[in-house]
Ligand code: FES
């Protein structure tokens with residue numbers, strides 16, 4: 001099967017990607033981040049705003065993360081040129097004035113305790129939002145950053161695991177016949193289970209007394225690289241975000257984020273700690289079986305069956321997205 005974007009080590013989908021946890025960047029700090037092969041310096045000004053710039057100083061190429069933050073601007077360590085939040089040079093000390101040079105800046109945002117970077121040259125339109133949990137779109141959320149991980153295969157391949165209906169039976173011993181219904185909106189695609197089953201599953205037996213309808217299993221993908229799993233009985237849904245980025249050679253670096261809606265008061269806070277701990281346990285239950293597969297797989301869906309239908313739909317979805325070239329972030333031709 002030939003795909004240009006899906007499972008390609010050379011391209012990634014233009015979108016929002018996680019850069020670093022918000023709490024790792026305090027006011028006045030600057031950090032180096034390599035995102036899809038491009039080196040960035042990300043800093044937080046005294047007004048708390050976060051700015052992402054290309055890493056190398058337009059004077060002589062020093063890494064700007066060696067520099068320091070002054071107010072809301074960044075000063076290069078090497079010869080002390082200073083740049084504002086638009087990347088404009090505002091001071092060259094040895095000349096006593098600025099020079100008309102600029103560094104590239106990239107749009108940033110913060111959500112779920114993470115700093116995100118938009119990888120397109122121009123700011124994203126409103127219809128291309130930060131990844132979010134569909135059910136909690138209009139809610140204030142509580143979140144915890146859980147596991148950070150590396151996988152030896154492409155982010156797209158890690159992603160489709162969550163809609164690989166057949167492997168739930170074989171790997172996770174979760175004998176539910178899952179048939180997915182898909183829903184596609186531009187850069188997002190969701191898959192929801194529409195069947196019941198799993199009478200013999202221990203997991204389902206445990207939660208069965210608490211629900212009347214079938215268990216919800218919903219997967220929403222953003223930009224082909226961030227997936228949100230929503231799972232649970234009607235009265236209590238768990239939300240786990242897996243946000244992935246492409247490393248050199250088609251490998252994956254990922255971060256798990258546990259999310260629930262904010263609940264008021266100290267009891268709400270305690271309740272949320274319990275919910276998030278349970279969410280972690282649910283995530284671990286599904287994460288443990290596949291680990292060795294991701295170490296050695298050479299993904300090639302040569303013989304798709306009916307059960308692989310959702311994977312095929314995900315591949316088609318990925319192929320419709322806007323590709324950027326790994327490392328240069330140029331548009332592909
Ligand atoms: S390299 Fe940055 S000021 Fe000279």
Ligand SMILES: [Fe+2]
Pocket residue numbers: 161162167171172286289290
């Ligand atoms: Fe799995």
